Amino acid sequence: MDTPTIKSFKLRGTRITAAQEAARARLWGTYGIDVSPRSLSLEAVFPGLNQLIVEIGFGMGEATVEIAKSFPETGFLAIDVHQPGIGKLLSAIEENGISNIRVMDEDAHVILQNMIADSSVDGVHLFFPDPWPKTRHHKRRIVNENFIELVASKLKKGGTIHMATDWVPYAKSMKERMDRSPLFAGGIVPRPTWRPLTRFEGQGIRKDHEVTDLVYTKI
Numbered sequence: 001m002d003t004p005t006i007k008s009f010k011l012r013g014t015r016i017t018a019a020q021e022a023a024r025a026r027l028w029g030t031y032g033i034d035v036s037p038r039s040l041s042l043e044a045v046f047p048g049l050n051q052l053i054v055e056i057g058f059g060m061g062e063a064t065v066e067i068a069k070s071f072p073e074t075g076f077l078a079i080d081v082h083q084p085g086i087g088k089l090l091s092a093i094e095e096n097g098i099s100n101i102r103v104m105d106e107d108a109h110v111i112l113q114n115m116i117a118d119s120s121v122d123g124v125h126l127f128f129p130d131p132w133p134k135t136r137h138h139k140r141r142i143v144n145e146n147f148i149e150l151v152a153s154k155l156k157k158g159g160t161i162h163m164a165t166d167w168v169p170y171a172k173s174m175k176e177r178m179d180r181s182p183l184f185a186g187g188i189v190p191r192p193t194w195r196p197l198t199r200f201e202g203q204g205i206r207k208d209h210e211v212t213d214l215v216y217t218k219i
């Protein structure tokens with residue numbers, strides 16, 4: 001699969017603070033992973049941990065930190081292109097003394113395709129992906145057939161993708177596409193207690209948006 005030319009993110013309008021920029025300059029070497037054409041070795045990135053979760057689009061990373069604290073035996077590869085969030089997450093990792101998160105700054109399609117070995121991932125977290133509500137923008141939604149196939153190829157058999165959205169039409173579209181895929185089984189689930197409220201979710205709830213969690217297992 002080629003990297004999609006239509007991006008699922010928009011980089012305009014994101015102002016990085018001096019503190020976030022400084023955090024990036026100081027901490028990237030410790031907690032960041034550069035993009036390269038080589039596959040990542042889980043053992044090299046997370047020595048001693050045997051579970052790998054890839055989070056796509058961590059935003060400001062608050063939920064990432066909370067989840068990583070709850071599951072210290074799991075390695076979390078946190079991917080986003082949102083520069084303020086990258087600085088913020090790097091600071092939070094240091095402040096909380098967290099050893100099981102590594103951060104990557106690139107389109108998740110590129111990372112999955114080039115740096116993640118097939119059948120090597122235990123779980124994918126996709127929490128509140130940009131909903132792209134306008135019909136003319138639906139083509140930007142990350143959950144489409146190509147993405148579903150890409151994720152399936154990287155998950156181990158029995159691995160899961162957990163998606164959450166506060167945009168009901170997107171939840172419906174995710175469900176329809178996942179249900180159609182012969183690679184997955186699953187559906188809508190109650191919100192798990194371990195999933196903290198994310199920043200984007202909080203904004204949706206304040207607008208009375210209904211939140212849907214969906215979990216699908218690779219079969």
Ligand SMILES: C[S@@+](CC[C@H](N)C(=O)[O-])C[C@H]1O[C@@H](n2cnc3c(N)ncnc32)[C@H](O)[C@@H]1O
Pocket residue numbers: 008009010056057058059060079080081082085106107108109127128129130131142198199200201
């Ligand atoms: C609506 S925000 C949600 C952030 C966070 N999960 C939350 O719930 O607060 C979606 C995030 O996904 C990121 N994103 C969208 N497409 C992406 C892609 N292809 N690769 C990496 N990050 C992506 C955006 O930069 C943005 O930070």
